[in-house]
Amino acid sequence: MKKVLIAALMACFLAAGYGCATKAQQGAAVGGLAGATIGSLTFKDKLLGAVVGAGVGTLFGYIVGNEWDKYDEAQVQKTLETGRSNQASVWTNPDTGANYSATPSPPYVAENKVYRDVYIKDEKDGDTIMAKAWRDDDGVWHLKQ
Structure with missing residues (x-):
């Protein structure tokens, strides 16, 4: 029960900062939460599964979110360079x-x-x-x- 409470509190803190984060950071947060959930459900050792899943999910979420940021950044660059x-x-x-x-x-x-x-x-x-x-x-x- 204590672990569930800690996980819920962490999710609340992540959600509170979600609006201020870049897409890469948002992707990492969502990926980490999803990975921890999936890992804890699939591993025999729930804690180890959550840790491994969170690490992998965070990495993949960051990569995907970073690609989204790059496209939008390129559009802003183009606007600043050539926009009226x-x-x-x-x-x-x-x-x-x-x-x-x-x-x-x-x-x-x-x-x-x-x-x-x-x-x-x-x-x-x-x-x-x-x-x-x-x-x-x-x-x-x-x-x-």
Whole structure:
């Protein structure tokens, strides 16, 4: 009973931070929980099964989530590099089906770097974040919230 209570508390803590996590982190959390559950049900030693399952599930969940992040990041990069100021660029992630838009501001120079502010919106939830992005010498944009 004590182990079930601890597992439930861990799941609550993971769920509480889920909205703030990247897709890779979300994938790792979901994969870890699923792996622990499956491992504990299939192994003779329940605790060992949960630990092994959580490790494998976390790894695979992170890999899948990271791939989702890469597609969306590439779309934001493209918007920052070629997008017109104050015009939204809209895309649908082919893996998740999620719809996003990014609206860049006009570029400006600060600290000897080119910057653009960008508003990234989750079209399903309506959640919008504003991030500052700076361009390095190789043409790669780096977001900082």
